[in-house]
Amino acid sequence: MTEGMKLGYLPGNREDSTYQLSDEHVNVDLPEGFMDNEYEDPDLERFLDKFQEREPQVAVIGDAYNAEQAREYQKVVEDLLEDYPRRRFIVVPKSEETFDLLDPETTTLGYANGNSQIQAEDLGPAKFRAWDVHILGGNPHEAYDAIEKLTQPTVDRRPPANVVGYDCNLPLRMAHWEYWTPDGWIDNGHLTPRETARRSYQEIKEFWQKKDLWPETEPVELYGEPTEEPEELIWMDEGGDPIGSIKDLEEAYVGHYEDRGKMAFRSEVEKKFIEYRENLTGI
The missing domain is CATH 3.20.20 (TIM Barrel)
Known part of the structure; x- marks a missing residue:
């Protein structure tokens, strides 16, 4: 779809x-x-x-x-x-x-x-x-x-x-x-x-x-687009590994932040952890 x-x-x-x-x-x-x-x-x-x-x-x-x-x-x-x-x-x-x-x-x-x-x-x-x-x-x-x-x-x-x-x-x-x-x-x-x-x-x-x-x-x-895309197609919680497929992107947890733009994470837990650690402000 x-x-x-x-x-x-x-x-x-x-x-x-x-x-x-x-x-x-x-x-x-x-x-x-x-x-x-x-x-x-x-x-x-x-x-x-x-x-x-x-x-x-x-x-x-x-x-x-x-x-x-x-x-x-x-x-x-x-x-x-x-x-x-x-x-x-x-x-x-x-x-x-x-x-x-x-x-x-x-x-x-x-x-x-x-x-x-x-x-x-x-x-x-x-x-x-x-x-x-x-x-x-x-x-x-x-x-x-x-x-x-x-x-x-x-x-x-x-x-x-x-x-x-x-x-x-x-x-x-x-x-x-x-x-x-x-x-x-x-x-x-x-x-x-x-x-x-x-x-x-x-x-x-x-x-x-x-x-x-x-x-x-x-x-x-x-x-609008059916998926949110980060500014760079990389996972932020795994050392900057690239998102390798559309399936990966569909399974990504994407956040939009004031200072960093859109970022992608492999899991909701990692997303919340990095938001807390980096003091990221969501848009």
């Missing part, structure tokens, strides 16, 4: 999952910018509890299979916007009747493009035009095909959709075996899972940049 954010992606996860960061990763601070629902086991009350706990910028409320669900989710969106303005709330239509019950002024449509049994394609891309749309899943080629269907000119001059987002968990799902490229999946060979995921992120970013579909502002500009 830190690799993805550094490359310009908005971190996110499903409501029933976490970033799986252990207590060892003390120098990692990732925003949960996007939260998906557990579509195979939906529970609106559980979802709302998780939303209030994490407060993501973008949230998939649920899949609306019928009119009753569409009305319920639309009411949830309106209620949430009162307390959480300037957030984006997504409802995924799964039947034709649901479109007329959702409000384009407040609600973004989720375009099912991954593993869902009912795909947006089954309902017809034309139903999504003139809406704000977030594409849910599919590899970048499949997502780009969907964008073209949603935005290309039509004979009847129907207004295009405004495609506002796309999420995909393939780089993490495939990180033990392969990385994605525009020409297909490539065996990761000697790469670690982390390096494999990073390569996928790089390739996907370059793919969207070549399509001129990469955002001008990246999340790290809004939230």
Whole structure:
């Protein structure tokens, strides 16, 4: 996740999952910018509890299979916007009747493009035009095909959709075996899972940049870096040994001091000891 954010992606996860960061990763601070629902086991009350706990910028409320669900989710969106303005709330239509019950002024449509049994394609891309749309899943080629269907000119001059987002968990799902490229999946060979995921992120970013579909502002500009870096990449409590990897940095205890700038320590005990011994004043 830190690799993805550094490359310009908005971190996110499903409501029933976490970033799986252990207590060892003390120098990692990732925003949960996007939260998906557990579509195979939906529970609106559980979802709302998780939303209030994490407060993501973008949230998939649920899949609306019928009119009753569409009305319920639309009411949830309106209620949430009162307390959480300037957030984006997504409802995924799964039947034709649901479109007329959702409000384009407040609600973004989720375009099912991954593993869902009912795909947006089954309902017809034309139903999504003139809406704000977030594409849910599919590899970048499949997502780009969907964008073209949603935005290309039509004979009847129907207004295009405004495609506002796309999420995909393939780089993490495939990180033990392969990385994605525009020409297909490539065996990761000697790469670690982390390096494999990073390569996928790089390739996907370059793919969207070549399509001129990469955002001008990246999340790290809004939230800051996911890890604090000391002024010099050395451990202050072990004779100035260098920090050798990103993993080392994530496990570092970093302090920011008036006279010394940012310093890194291997343990919280050593950090407190040197702060006391050197009379360091924190900022």
